Amino acid sequence: MSSSIILLLRVCFVIIFAWAVRARPYTKVFDVRNFGAVGNGKIDCSKAFMKAFEMACAWEGDAMVYIPKGTYYAGLTIFSGEKDRCKFRTLRFQVDGIVKAPTDLVGDSWIKFIYIKRLTIDGGGTFDGQGALAWKLNDCNMNRHCRKLPKSITFDFVAHSTVNRIHSVNSKSVHINVHACRNMKFNSITISAPDDSPNTDGIHIGNSKSISIMSSMIGTGDDCISMSPGSEDIYIANVTCGPGHGISVGSLGGDKDELNVKGVIVRNCTLIGTDNGVRIKTWAKSYPNVVQNVTFEDIFMNSVDKPIFIDQEYCPSGLCDTKHSSNVQIRDVHYRNIWGSSSTKLAVHFVCSRSLPCQNLELKRIFLRYSGKDGPVSSSCTHARGDSFGKQIPASCLK
Template structure:
């Protein structure tokens, strides 16, 4: 965990540097001065692109200011590299389009690419207007379904911070990180109805050294999800629910996937979620590894599956079942307490051909008040140890 400790030191320095809206000598680019219209009806994507390019091509620290007001914004790509540091200060409300031309088969709403030292902050709101598109989400039935926009995409972004923002009603995921490194996400609020499809809070893939902290995530899918290539991720002080919990996976859906390692989830609270802390893999013949995961000091409040490893993940009835080739090892659970909404509070369904190795349970206290008997555990193909209080009784 040494890399996480170093990252936390860098985080503190960076946080202090970004604590004020504008620093001495910063150049401010106000979108209103370049023709933005804050009436909630006029598309501002060209204005925002032009202002961003001015800031991006300037040396020093450059602030793109979006003042209070409501701005309609069509899908936009803001692409570096930049000559200096760019800070995006969103004070107002950005609204996504609801028409099909800017929604169906579009994978982004606001996309940042190839930028180093980006700051995205300001206390404003991003309204994805997802209710206009959720009925068009057919992905649970059609593997070739058309994509819907992710509210905030970050591709190849490094050493950056996202903070003090609210995102509501995303059409797809709220935040997506791909090929990113050194990203700090803090004090954000992500919200969508519990039945809104695929509205993950933060989805991470092929990225490393990511810290998510002091945030509230209430969506219709995973609060935080980590796909192949996620390494050295720290999630702390996050309130999750409703939603599907914090998940590693799903993994093993395709050949050649990268390993997932170095996840630390601490001091989080789950309320009314379908899952708490989960690892999920497809029962398919694609091999990779998941290792060095720690879940500690966690509160579960009426959670359906507080602790779960599911290596026969199948969200539909059409899965071809086999044996998962994902090797899961060195997973620690410590000081996890609260209530389960189902009898089985701890469930490890691991692969027959690659059993889970090095599973550790310490100080687990999960209660269940249902009529079908006392709280219980369920284990298949798992090797590990348990110590301290074990409620339910450990099957490891």
Template sequence: MKAAVAKAVVAGAVSESEVVEVEGACCGAKHVTKVKDPYGFVFALDSNNSTTVIDDFSSDQRGRLYSKYVCFPKVVKKERNTANKKMGLKVVSSAIISFSLLLLLASTAKAQSNGVFDVTKYGGKEDITEALNNAWKDACASTNPSKVLIPSGTYSLRQVTLAGPCKAAIELQVDGILKAPVDPDQFSGGHWVDFSHVDQLTLSGSGTFDGQGNVAWSKSTCSKDKNCEGFPMNIRFDFVTNGLVRDITTRDSKNFHVNVLGCKNLTFQHFTVSAPAESINTDGIHIGRSTGIYIIDTNIGTGDDCISVGDGTEELHVTGVTCGPGHGISVGSLGRYPDEKPVSGIFVKNCTISNTANGVRIKSWPDLYGGDASNMHFEDIVMNNVQNPVVVDQEYCPWNQCSLKAPSKVKISDVSFKNIRGTSATPVVVKLACSSGIPCDKVELADINLAYSGSEGPAKSQCSNVKPVISGIMSASGC
């Protein structure tokens, strides 16, 4: 791997050096200055500033390009900067620049095999932050489809942004366990790992993103303060297109596990979210201002919404998801901020929700700002001991952070709940509390078969400011 050598010769970045004696003359040089660049690679300058000696250091076991000393006369000259104790290197031969570029190309080939860029070949050991950044940079520059590999093992990873655009399709395969810094104060911004502006992205593997969020949860003030400090999310997808996330696990995030913003055609399949019920503000997957998002055969257990849908979401398809513990699958909350974009085309089907605070829910804030949510359909949902299985709540006001004096300004229309069955932990199995200012329109309830066996009487439904069309089985009277 001579990429770092070539970079050091061209760029002149040097971290440490020592004078050594070469056994036997090398291009006439007896004493040389051995230099280690910031990447950990070694080359040398003779005492006359006229010869570069590249050392193979075979004991390093990094697959050196050369098996013996190779000398290039009149390559560089040496300069010292006493202020920062670094040595600057300047290329004085255009021919050698060309050779250095050839070295760089050869080294890149050495760093990757068949399009696979292994972080351990970039020096990744316990902390792989720098290795991952460098491997991603090389893979992203490849004109052929590439893969960055994090093999099995346990690694520390600090905050990273893996940015595009890349020149071809790119995959990050994580087979190891990645551990975030425990202290939330070590982060700037709202993420731990961020994929930004990447087309044809795949995130795959049997690995885990462990946010180690216990300390952050104990510091959270979000249950009392609407302006609470936002802790980092485990994974962000910002402006990713044509992407696939499969088989990966995210665990114990300090904040949302996954945030999807400005994305198009992104699929989550066989994805796992794991956090205890008491973890605060740890939504499983939050989607906002995105189109064509698919969540398929995914298992989510967390301390907040399993899936939450923000403004500007269109064509969201959720199929085969198991949810619990958590707060269910929610559209919203909406109407909290000005200039929110419409929500449309939400399809939740064939899901199982167990031991959660809510089942399927649409929620908006009263009094504040306007919005629109339409074409939302929930079908073939099994509820197991779920509180509030079917909910439209346009008086959503957690921790008394708003006023109930004025109705919600969010328009909700074209909504259906079909074939919802199972058991409820509360007697009100259907609650449609729509806005008195803008009543819900075109709401359908079909085959709602939810049993309640507690001491508070038979199962019932409650409806306000809405006239739903009811068909098939309706186990709870009231609407």
């Protein structure tokens, strides 16, 4: 081989090597300790967290905000990419430590992510809402104008993002709130609070599209997962729920001009000792709304109160106007391959609207046992229309 060819090959190798080095992904790490955070559980680290985010926001490439092991006390913390001011290509929050809220924090939220795209939260860390002292102040089941307690983690106008392996414990209100978001994935989330902690929904979704929740464990004092108006294209799979109030669509119809709920799939889930199983709830007197194309399938119930439940007379305070029927139309709801045990005799209960009966309900392969002394398992349908297929225990009440 001639020397000129050898020289040419060496030049090509150098060029290729230089290109590979430049093309190799590089992530700029912003360690919160470098901005004043101290992991002793005593010093308020909220400003340090937000400063680390501001620096990551301005980075023109892949960025990481790093919260290492330790206990970090933090007050209200807002991570905002409003007006597209962030320059990063992707942003990762690596949470290895424990982030702890003040016991006396009030307001709408504690940790807020807003107007951010291409966000990943990971690391296996814990967000501790320290809600025990605040729960006694919560009378929201009786008072719709109750004192506002903060949600632990809120995502507002967040898109194309993923949350992995995060723990949330003892939130004062909702653990994770998803509002006006698009294309978000929640994987391997662990949420826990006592079964008597009020309004501590696990994951609450509203006005959001293309949201998935997978392979997670949620036990709390309210709905494990709740889907409010505007929830569209929601996929929930391999979630274990309990304690709690089950997996719920609603409540709906409480406000004027609410967006519809459509395209919900709940699959391969387990509910253990919950107050409800899979539920759709609308206010007894309500504004117009529509729930359509909802599927609950391959669901195991273990000693669940009201495993299959549509409640269009929802009124937790007992002070609602029940003279007027719900104006929410429920249609195209499918219950397929749901089995296990009911802790009450009435395992399938459809209480639909007098003025807008439920349409196109489907019961397929339902097998729910009950071993109480008050008789065999039963079902009840009011203003419900649909069909049944395959095994039905209890016997279907649909006509």
